[in-house]
Amino acid sequence: MSIPRLSELSARLGADLDGVRERYRAERERRVRTDTSTRYRRAEGEWGYYAADPYVESGFTREPLTDRVDAVVVGGGFGGLLAGARLRQAGLERIRIVEKAGDFGGTWYWNRYPGIHCDIESYVYLPLLEEVGYMPRWKYAPGEEIRQHAMAIGRTFDLYTDALFQTGVRELRWDDGEWIVRTDRDDEVRATYVVVSNGTLDHAKLPRIPGIEDFAGHTFHTSRWDYGYTGGDPGGGLAGLADKRVAVIGTGATGIQVVPAVARDAEHLYVFQRTPSTVDVRDNRPTDPEWAASLGPGWHTRRRENFQAVVTGHATDEDLVADAWTASGQVLGKIISTDAHDDVDPDEWEQIEEFLDLEKMAEIRARVDRVVDDPATAELLKPWYRYACKRPTFSDEYLQAFNRPNVTLVDTADHGGVERMTERAIVVGGAEYPVDCVIFATGFEVGMSDVMTGRLPVYGRDGTNLLQSWAVAGPRTLHGFTSNGFPNLFHLGSLQNAPSVNFTHVLDEQAIHVAEMIAEARRRGVKSIEPTVEAETSWAETIGRTSPDREWFDAECTPGYYNNEGRPRGPRQTYGPGPGPFQRLLREWRSGDGIEEVLRGG
Known part of the structure; x- marks a missing residue:
């Protein structure tokens, strides 16, 4: 992919740059609020009914377990499944996955709303395709196909046998050479190894709207879709909404998929928008059987x-x-760290990237004008911010939905969001919008696992609390996986490594790394995998030296979860060269002398 010359871009686009920058600043200021810390609430406590599992029978009970296994994996989403699969390949026999949902799938277990698809191509998003022997039916797979694939991984690698569903882990504690894993069902499981992969997309969040408790109509969160009320299934056919005035609050990646489905069946749909998403072409299509038959071994790894x-x-x-x-x-590049442009002067690349960004966003806004009939509505749907400020979205139906006579867009940017709710209506800027049903497409808490928030306390050697040990100098890990004082404990996720937009690929590389460390330790008869303090310190220095400076970029972005609602938390702890170089680094570390840094005790 060639990079255009700065002089060419400047000549073509330079005249527009100052005006667009000013528009971006103005649009950001319209949406910044001072109460960002209280903008959302977790679906728990008095709001716990929004988080209840609708896919299992209530009142499930069982006797507590007390036993010993080779490994406990916390979380049954794709990260946990990949950890389980790779550990099985490494020779571990008893692998107990503990998952609070009723089955495997993680986010794809909870999200079953109409219209749901992955927005990463299924041939690279779905993991272990060759190992399971499966080819997705669509370029962008629907949610149910993804959930079924997660379950197929569980069957293929015999992960159901020791799985504990409808169970949450409430404490990890190191004791006499093994981990004690305690759960909310009073289980006490001892394990040689623990892998934590309980994700960051499992805690539904709700907006803090005054009067929400006074609303007498029906409400639910998209991650707990109420088909008993709407009728239909993830494919549509929501006949229960035919005589209903429905509100969808939220226009991020979930709202983009939900709105077209609801628009087809509701008597009237009001879409409440704070900030429009970038909506690019998806162009979904069935898998070509001839193409699928032509693929040779290793195609999946090469493609991703x-x-x-x-x-x-x-x-x-x-x-x-x-x-x-x-x-x-x-x-x-502001979403995914990369070394692709290291041969270009950094200041020059910043200018090139901004011009390319300007061109891309102009293309996105021009698509809105082409698709949406009403000019006023089209203006409200145009995103005015840098491309990497929000998660990009893709749809061939969302913008088109606003051409329907039964769909109304309500922009809330100038009113600080939804003002309040009454018994029968949603109020924005003093105007009331009577509705029978409110659907919260407000997503999940992002970026903070239960370990990092303290909801899952971890106690290592000598009873040391993990978060307390990180309180002064920040997280201390080797490659984001292991920490001194916490033997045989492994973290999957984005901490101190190199995330990407295709997170299942990242998780698989992480699971392979953990499994190969464990396999090597077992081959050598080594009981403990734990980095030295020196190895941790060196990695922290590497992260500090290479982690890209993006605080200025995040601070200029429109509020969203990427920048903590307009208040960036600080430097991102990522490996600057990016996911490809990070994965190569891990392979070289495993095959060389690096692994000696973590193998402790015969």
């Missing part, structure tokens, strides 16, 4: 590595995925 290279701006001989993600690879 190609996707990763293209979206991080690296030159490749071919773009195998060829979608809107890869077409935007040069403007994703």
Whole structure:
């Protein structure tokens, strides 16, 4: 992928830059609020009914377990499944996955709303395709297909046998050479190894709207879709909404998929928008059977590595995925760390990237004008911010939904969001919108696992609390996985490593790394995997030295979860060269002398 010359971009787009920057600043200021810390509430406590599991029978009970296994994996989403699968391949026999839901799937267990699909191509998003022997039916798979694939992984690698569902882990404690895992069902499981992968997309969040408790109509969160009320299924057919006035609050990645489905069946739909998303072309289509039959062994690894290279701006001989993600690879650098432009002067690259961003966002806004009939509505749907400020979205139906006579867009930017709710209506700017049903498409808490928030306390050697040990100098890990004083404990996620937009690929590389460390320790008869203090310190220095400076960018973005609602938390603790170099670093570390840093005791 060639990089345009700065002089060419400046000549073509420079005249627009100052005006667009000013518009971005003005649009950001319209949406910034001082009460960002209280904008949302977790669906728990008095709001716990929004988080209840609608897919299992209530009142489930069982006798507490007391036993010993080779490994406990906390979380049954794709991270936990990948950990379980790779540990099984490494030779571990008893692997107990503990999951609070009723089955495997993680986010895809909870999210079953109409219209749900993955927005990353299914041939690179769904993990272990060759191992399971499955080919997705669509380029962008629907949610139910993804959930069924998660369950198929569980069956293929015999992960159901020792799984504990409808169970939450409430404490991890190191004791005499093994971990004691205590759960909310009074289980006490001892394990040689523990892998924590309880994710960051499992705690539904609700907006703090005054009067929400006074609303007499029906409400639910998209992650707990109420088909008993709406009728239909994830494919649509929501006949129960035919005589209902419905509100959807939220226009992020979930709202983009929900709105077209509800618009088709509701008597009237009000879409409440604070900030419009970028909505690019999806162009979904069925899998070509001839293409699928032509693929040879190893195709899945090659394809996802190609996707990763293209979206991080690296030159490749071919773009195998060829979608809107890869077409935007040069403007994703503020989302995904990359070393693709290290040969360009940093100041010059910042200017090039801003011009490319300007071009991309102009293309996105022009699409709104082409698709949406009403000029006033089109203006409200145009995103005015840098491309990487919010999660990009893709749809061939969302913008079109606003051409329907039964759909009304309500922009809340000038009113600080939804003002309040009454018994029968939603109020914005003093205007009342009577509705029978409110659907909260407000997503999940993002970026903070239960370990990092303290909801799952971890006590290592000598009873040391993990978070307290990090309180002064910040997180201390080797490669984001292991910490001194906490033997045989492994974290999957984005801490001190290199995330990407295709997170299942990242999780698989992490699971492979953990499994190979454990396999090597077992081959050598080593009981403990734990980094030295020196190795931790060196990695912290590497992260500090390479982690990109993006605080200024986040501070200029429109409020959203990427920048903590307009108040960036501080430097991102990521490996600056990006996911590809990080994965190569791990492979070289495992095959060389690096692994000696973590093998302790025969």
